[in-house]
Amino acid sequence: MTQAFSELSLAEPLARAIAEMGFSAMTPIQAQAIPVVLQGRDVMGAAQTGTGKTAAFSLPLLQRMLKHENASTSPARHPVRALVLLPTRELADQVAQQIALYAKHTQLRSTVVFGGMDMKPQTAELKKGVEILVATPGRLLDHIEAKNCVLNQVEYVVLDEADRMLDIGFLPDLQRILSYLPKQRTTLLFSATFSSEIKRLAGSYLQDPVTIEVARSNATASTIEQRFYRVDEDDKRQALKQLLLEKGVKQAFVFLNSKLGCARMARALERDGLNAVALHGDKSQDERLKALDAFKKGEVDLLICTDVAARGLDIKDVPAVFNLDIPFNAEDYVHRIGRTGRAGASGIAISFVTGRDVKQLAEIEKLIGKKTEVESLLLGSDQSRFGGAPSGRQNDGQRLWSDPQARAEVRSERPTRIRAPRASSDPFFDQPYQPPATDARPAWEGNAQPASARGLSPYIKSRKKVAALFRPMAPAAVESSTEAAS
């Protein structure tokens, strides 16, 4: 019982824009949220990522703005009537572009303001007057305080990624912004994840809200295959390269927890001959937008990013997400893997687990309501560069942590040694990638090296059991995946 946009009797300019964009059937969040927003109710909406939330709030807002003239008389001909707030600049940019497309055939004007860019062009746009303003909090406050925009006629506020907007880092800015807005207004909150705490807090910003939950909140899309591999800190890059080949992945988001880690990983992968670019908050905004744009166009294969890219970014057909680090917040796991498997497409999410991530993994299991199985990964020697002769063996799905004893051992493992940052003398920066000196022979063939040096998890007890689970990679499969990856 999918409903069509045509059943909504939207204003002609909106219907035309939708048709031009090739949309006909509504997604569940759209089918449920649009009628409610059209009634002017406050909404708290939870829906999986990639299910069309932006259209779910922007279309009915535009419709209402077209149907209802702003009642108050304004000195500006185009007072801001709708304000959309987002937690990252790239996301603000993306949502603004989408709204502009929906509003294309209307007289309604929209613009976006975010930090890291020159104030002047933004100010000029604001002074011309816009009905719809998309923004990140900090820069918006700058504009408000510089009196570049007046928000006392705002009728609609949207907090997208609402749980993030309401978290401790954003809340002070958000409260200040809200203090500039009329009390009488419609407020819409949307996110894929809502913790119960945030839900309660959110309630205090809403008046008699309608709660819309199209899937259990915090759920991950069933179109995303989720896998977890036990990988030592030092083996992560090698494991990434190997899995890219094995899975035949052409393009992927690669998440790390730190900006420095991203910068290093991107450089190292580039040196290995991969087409990788970093995206994190220490880059200039210009670089950030360029990196994202190149990834969108498919000019870049691997986007090595922090959680700046975890939420909302909508890039078509990215087949894979790698979590080289397990995110600090379980919610961010849900958002990160939501960068793949969008709009019903399939995707794979691969996460690397070290000994100290066990607790966090449990949090993720709790949040997504699924048990995870951590597999071990036998790393090949990789004598060649990426795209050359593949490694000799691959893991064929060994379930490691289903064994309670192994799990207990993992818990007690000492934390991985962390290399201190050392400017340009850091060998990680300056030396070409050295493949591991060992071959890929497994431990049971009498290799004297400690198991961890070969990427074999040190807590494997039964060699026989393990041997049965590993088998050489079939040559045919290797070739096809190599081709696909190049």
Place this chain on the structure above:
DNA sequence: AAAAAAC
């Protein structure tokens, strides 16, 4: 163990 958002 961090990142994000203003200059």
